[in-house]
Amino acid sequence: MSLNEREDEDKHTEDKERILMANDRKFNALFDYPDNSIKTSKYSLFNFLPMNLFEQFQRLANAYFLVLLFLQLIPQISSLAWYTTVIPLIVVLSITGVKDAIDDVKRHQSDKQVNNRSVLVLVDGRVEEDKWMNVQVGDIIKLENDHPVTADVLLLSSSEPYGLAYIETADLDGETNLKVKQAISVTSDMEDNLELLSAFNGEIRCEPPNNKLDKFSGILNYLGVNYFLDHDRLLLRGCIIRNTDWCYGLVIYTGPDTKLMQNGGKSTFKRTHIDHLMNVLVVWIFLVLGAMCLLLSIGHGIWESNKGYFFQEFLPWQHYIASSTTSSALVFWSYFIVLNTMVPISLYVSVEIIRLGNSYYINWDRQMFYAPKNTPAQARTTTLNEELGQVKYVFSDKTGTLTENVMIFNKCSINGKTYGYSYDANGQCVPVSLNNKVDFSYNHLADPKFSFYDNTLVEAVKSEDHFVCLFFRCLSLCHTVMSEEKVEGKLVYQAQSPDEGALVTATRNFGFVFCSRTSETITVIEMGETRVYQLLAILDFSNERKRMSVVVRTPEDRVMLFCKGADTILYELLHPSCASLSEVTMDHLDLLGATAIEDKLQIGVPETIVTLSKAKIKVWVLTGDKQETAVNIAYSCRIFKDEMDEVFMVEGTDQETVLQELRTARKKMKPESLLESDPINICLARKPKMPFRVIDEAPNGDYGLVINGYSLAYALEGNMELELLRTACMCKGVICCRMTPLQKTQVVDLVKRYKKVVTLAIGDGANDIGMIKAAHIGVGISGHEGMQAMLNSDFSFCQFRYLQRLLLVHGRWSYNRMCKFLSYFFYKNFAFTLVHFWYAFYNGFSAQTVYDTWFITCYNLVYTSLPVLGLSLFEKDVNETCSLCYPELYEPGQHNLYFNKKEFLKCLVHGIYSSCVLFFVPMGTIFNSERSDGKDISDYQSFSLLVQSTLIWVMTMQIALRTNTWTMISHAFTWGSLGLYFCILLFLCSDGLCLMFPSTFYFLGVTRNNLKQPQMWLCLILSTVLCVIPVIGYNFLKPLLWPINVDKVLERIHFCLKHPLPLPVQAKIKHPGLRRSAYAFSHKQGFGDLITSGKTMKSSAFKTSKRPL
């Protein structure tokens, strides 16, 4: 946005400033503010039909068929009965319509439920219960603990001191930690005095409604004084009041104006590659269609002047036709109508059904169900399935995605002695098992979930070892955790970072229980003895300092400084002698001990990554973490391997160095890529304006790349991004660390733009939202960092290891099914439609159809829809075990081998061949032929019956050929449809129906007369054989003559299935030794400010601090 525009916008905003007066409905009514009812539903009972239809006709395919319908209504060019288009169109529209209606009914219900919730409103000095939807701007409402906030309200006063109120914003931004809002003092003084509150007549001027959650500015004018209001005073709709008995608020934005509603419903719609391809192909088909119509209309013109002119004795021209030219112009449109089935009307609907079905498979997959959290995998977007089978790049977050983000106090070293390994009676180190778990029963405040396996530490605590006690004292004091005691004796800690929580919990279990804190004191129960420390100062954690410190006065009146932080940082501060006293010296600290907190890798992560890399999927880790941690994680989850040739580090702090580092790396990997003769360099030299596709380059070995956020900032700048891209894409694994959320998005975007392959981003935190939205597919891990990533994702599940199942099993199946579906679908319509083209040469190009109109109506809708749906819902070329064991099977999807323009052309050629067979074999059979009793079979109706029956047979055989897995359902669908065809045929030709509607159904008796004839069946078999044999031959020859990698694998699989050998067992990947020692403290600032400011604590009371915070 340019500066000018921004200014304009600012002016614009000022114009529309919102003015409101508390407790004055009359005044506020002047401004027509909406009431607090919300409406997320799209339609009402009355406007559903017109609005839904309008929306549906905005889709190209539907609009095309509407136009077609109008063309058919023009009698001069109509060549097909109107119902051939109307019936399929109605079916298609109503399927979509019903789906929309169901969705909307659900929205109506939820709206109704929300609008009818009750809220306490202050009316005439009394608090009255009312419905949410009746709340008006300017009302004062009372909110109670654990209740959702009704509208966007200005906090006036609350039960907590200083007018504080705690809210949880999980529904807004997904963060589950509490946030604090504070009322301005002039209103918080009113507390819950109803008289004062009802007399409150402040006037508020504020910005108009917008969707910025963290921004609000306004001015309160009360008793002639102006008070500035910011977003810390505003409780937003969708938040939940916590730890606050009551609070009063002034309603500022209602219903649709609230920030929650203003934020909703504007998600970008992702489209898959296949979607784009489909649109291109539909345009191609249009062109082919146009060309064919032109050809036929020229043919018609010639025929009319040569033959038709002389045939007028029997069939005079219409009065409006002056010459054969006019006639041929009209025939162009007639053929446009006849051949319309080239553009398949049910294509889009079928595609949607297939994707929906495949999404349900993901939702239903028990192996992607995470029992501990009772969470199944979820396909939140149902339109991207087949793209899951084409992923080439995976961008992964680290914390919470690769790792569990559950911090466990694992080991510690106190005064040079290491605790945490478990020993047996003989002093031998034994693996961790449940048997040697430490018993914490001596401590009734212990957290039962915590487990530790080294009894020596407990003994040391019990024996009151000086350093051990001091160590735990430090850990129990130096933190910013808040405690809550919901049930007597059960403490719940609220920590800003999980590692801090882990430390304090561990300390608690060893007998140093942090109880509560006020702004001046910290209460700790040390081995059953309550001690109150005076808190003198807190220096909170920050990303720059990477440590935090507290200064306390002990009950013995000693002043102590405790500090904890990153090993690298603290090491510099340590006293060189490392003396054993915990005293404050001016510039040196003494080392008490070191802790080891483990953030475990999630189960199966290394295996998953190895499998993915076998499937030629490149995994890049984009993390905000620091370099050492990231690299260690990369090694332990096998993104980097010890046997790699080299891992390049890019850590330059200026543009020159970064460029140099990238170039050096590339020179090593592929020296010739720096030469000017390199194809990409040639391409670059031409300076194309459009982003072009950067082809894959093969390096001369296995390499890895580590780049940090600082260098990345330079590398992502305009002219360097290609350098980065080329270097990074040659590497087997790429780690980007210290990244901002924006940089994550930029990296994803970079690859997406230049590589033109499918990218997938996976993450769990709010900082991953950018890349989740930017990538073709966004996957959210529903983990510990709230729901926000999940809410913005397309697919979500609980564990990283499910990714391989999602991609290799579901993705691959979806892709294969979609490709099979598309190629079959196009083929079936070509074979169906092109028969008309051949017939044109025998009927004077008069737009006569080969088939009965009812057959044309039902072909896509009834006769052939079920088998192809069955194929694309139940088809499995190999079973799931095989697709996981042979990740190589995934490759064709990445290169889009199964359906592309070439495959489409094959479909076209195959369709043309089939239509030839379908036309000329029946023609040869019937031409000049007669029944064995001399009666007619060469009539038009018999011919059309013969061709359409043959067509159905051929289509059934084709689908049977393409089906690898025969289930009961596919049998039922395939042969059932064939049976259904003959049933419908008999019905359509039955006496009763034809006698009732003689002018609509006129195929009376054709079925009965023809299906008895041997030559009909002979012709049917012959055509089917002729259509099928080339396909069988091609399928047999293709892997022999033009093999691709997959064919070999498939051959091996089939071999294995035939000769049941044990499937190759995946070798258990050895975890490399414990390489990880890194400080992974939170990057968020803790509660330090809040604690020292004293706002949160009731300074007076140790007693009252027991109340839920």
Add this chain to the structure above:
Amino acid sequence: MGVVLLLSAKSTKELEINYTNICANCAQLREDSSNFDKECTCSVPFYLLEKMEGNVYMYYKLYGFHQNLYRYVLSRSNSQLLGKDIWDVKDCSPFQMSHNNTPIIPCGAIANSIFNDTITLSYNLNSSIHIKVPMLKSGLAWLTDKYVKFQNPRTSDLASVFAGSAKPLHWTKPIYELDTDDPGNNGFVNEDFIVWMRTAAFPTFKKLYRRLKRVDYFAEGLPAGNYNFHISYNFPVTMFHGEKSVVLSTLTWIGGGGIFLGLTYTVTGALTLLASFAILTIHLMLKRTKKSFL
């Protein structure tokens, strides 16, 4: 299969005589439609070399007559032909009404263009005795057509029911006079009419005209010898460059003597066999090369 089909096709006998040019003077006469009421007959003699055994069928065959044009095919009224609503002519454009605005029965382009030559066959036993070959004019059309699709209005007097209607433009007599001898073959259920109304799929087609009545001399079929076709030439074909002929034919279980199916089956079978051998060879060769590499 193909060989069986070919053999049975061989066993049929067929004789076709194209009389478009043999009756050239009549053809010329018919080119001018104003001469429609002038009679024109011609006689076509021919010699049957071998006798035709079994049932013999007589067809007329038209070349270049497009019974499959889009507008032509639709130009009929099925409800009229059902005898249900004989005044329903709305689908019959452009032959709905006659010049004086009376509805045409039967209406439409198909009915109007009915093949109206009469062909009789006589057998010349010797130079003086000419025997008219007895022919059946029933059993020509599908049973479903004859008894379900085409029905006369329920009445004893067809002429009175059709009063107030016009005969089609090219017809010489009204529908209720098509076969005055046999009420079961008159009106809409006249078999020649029904056969014509079942429109052909291709511009060249033959339609069943008569069946041999196997009595007397002809109990075994048509004996060899001299024959004569007597043709009352009414149907104009030259003006649209068409041709017409008359066909005598015997049939087998597979119908007429068309060799298409037989030929295609044979060729397909042979090709498939050849192709599968070729594929097998390629397969084996590739396997061997693979092994030699290993």
